[in-house]
Amino acid sequence: MTGFDAFAHAQTLLAGLGDHEPPAGGVRLHEPAADGTTAHDALLDGVWSALARPGALATNFRLVESGRQVDRSRWMRSRVGDGEVLHTALVPAYLHSAVERGATLVISHLEALDERVMLLCEALEYLLRARAWVNCYITAGENSAFDVHSDDHDALILQLLGRKHWEVDSRVGARSRDLAPDSLDRVLTPGMCLSVPRDTAHRVSGTGELTVHLTVGYEPFADVREETRAAHALVGRTAPDPDPEWLTTRLALRPDRRAGASLRSALTGEVGSGTRIRWASRYPPYVTTGDEHLTVTTMGRRIRLDRRLEHTITLLTRGGALTYDELVAGSDLPDADLRALVAFGARNDFLICEG
The missing domain is CATH 2.60.120.650 (Cupin)
Known part of the structure; x- marks a missing residue:
């Protein structure tokens, strides 16, 4: 930037x-x-x-x-x-x-x-x-x-x-x-x-x-509210005001994506110290945790990840861009595992990697 x-x-x-x-x-x-x-x-x-x-x-x-x-x-x-x-x-x-x-x-x-x-x-x-x-x-x-x-x-x-x-x-x-x-x-x-x-x-x-x-x-929440009101109107009911968590979940199911491309990292699997990494969805994801896994709902998809990635995923889903070096400093993952996560995210288009 x-x-x-x-x-x-x-x-x-x-x-x-x-x-x-x-x-x-x-x-x-x-x-x-x-x-x-x-x-x-x-x-x-x-x-x-x-x-x-x-x-x-x-x-x-x-x-x-x-x-x-x-x-x-x-x-x-x-x-x-x-x-x-x-x-x-x-x-x-x-x-x-x-x-x-x-x-x-x-x-x-x-x-x-x-x-x-x-x-x-x-x-x-x-x-x-x-x-x-x-x-x-x-x-x-x-x-x-x-x-x-x-x-x-x-x-x-x-x-x-x-x-x-x-x-x-x-x-x-x-x-x-x-x-x-x-x-x-x-x-x-x-x-x-x-x-x-x-x-x-x-x-x-x-x-x-x-x-x-x-x-x-x-x-x-414009589109979500409109969809909710329209659905209730079809069955003759008044739409209640949905709670923020429900609205956040609904937005995570939308396919909307930020502008940007990570094709280079997706093809080569390589990231440099200054590569800028950010979450790809236009709206925040919805994350649930189990005993051994995370389930991340984003852009209409559910992605299952190892529970050990929770801290790093939390860093990435805050919404801002992080260089790879900044991600290393904040993450608790070994370098090899962190590189594998970034490459996986680029290939599966839930991370944007640029530079």
């Missing part, structure tokens, strides 16, 4: 908001310590990288001015190159003028365009047990391209560059066009993180300077 440890940064953000579960109980704000992380610099580099990426889809970008989308033909050039590869390029002169007037450039699904953002998105998904995505907003005017509005999903706001003025209704679930008198009214600066619950009215405006922020939208 270039620039910062994405998983550690995700943990810091959620801890700053109050806990490691989906933020609840209203609007929350995290202000980093004065000597805190500069992770936002690495994420900002990811934004600039995405803007210059030739293979990005035109649908990843929107320019919104006075509440209306500007026709892409004015600010974007697209062509099909050799091998029918789509190349897109933004027109700097038009974008500069539009952004200065108060237009907002929106990059949708930024996690698909930059690895740094992708790893942060994956980390938040793992910790929140949520389907997540990342949009980016770039503007320089004082007025907002969007009026008071609310979203149908929870969101984390990460300020990366400049200052942005946020007003968020104190009444969670209120869709009123008039914000309550005691609503949050703050100017966010780089490094700050704001939690906005779903269906909560908010207004965003610039401060007359170039500003960039990320919005991480997420839906905790």
Whole structure:
């Protein structure tokens, strides 16, 4: 990971908001310590990288001015190159003028365009047990391209560059066009993180300077809850609120996988001291222990392992990436057994080994 440890940064953000579960109980704000992380610099580099990426889809970008989308033909050039590869390029002169007037450039699904953002998105998904995505907003005017509005999903706001003025209704679930008198009214600066619950009215405006922020939208246990409600509706019953352990088990049965490849290690069985190893599933696995075996349910599969691997499996399923040397330092396995486990995990695709 270039620039910062994405998983550690995700943990810091959620801890700053109050806990490691989906933020609840209203609007929350995290202000980093004065000597805190500069992770936002690495994420900002990811934004600039995405803007210059030739293979990005035109649908990843929107320019919104006075509440209306500007026709892409004015600010974007697209062509099909050799091998029918789509190349897109933004027109700097038009974008500069539009952004200065108060237009907002929106990059949708930024996690698909930059690895740094992708790893942060994956980390938040793992910790929140949520389907997540990342949009980016770039503007320089004082007025907002969007009026008071609310979203149908929870969101984390990460300020990366400049200052942005946020007003968020104190009444969670209120869709009123008039914000309550005691609503949050703050100017966010780089490094700050704001939690906005779903269906909560908010207004965003610039401060007359170039500003960039990320919005991480997420839906905790969304698919599982929808499946449960639909199943109960079919038999004419009201769906009870499932407990967290049941939800975690259901997510472990889903096939969702993180981005990344371990083909090299799977083919050769080799890992180096700096090889980065992380759990492959998008959501945490469900692990049960017996007298002699572990049963790990992950990505819809049940894997039976020797009970002696329990400590090492616990290290790997925390969700962050570990180099092989870090895994050696934390594991209680002999080197030969640890290498065999990593090779087995790569071949059976429950571990991602890169580098």
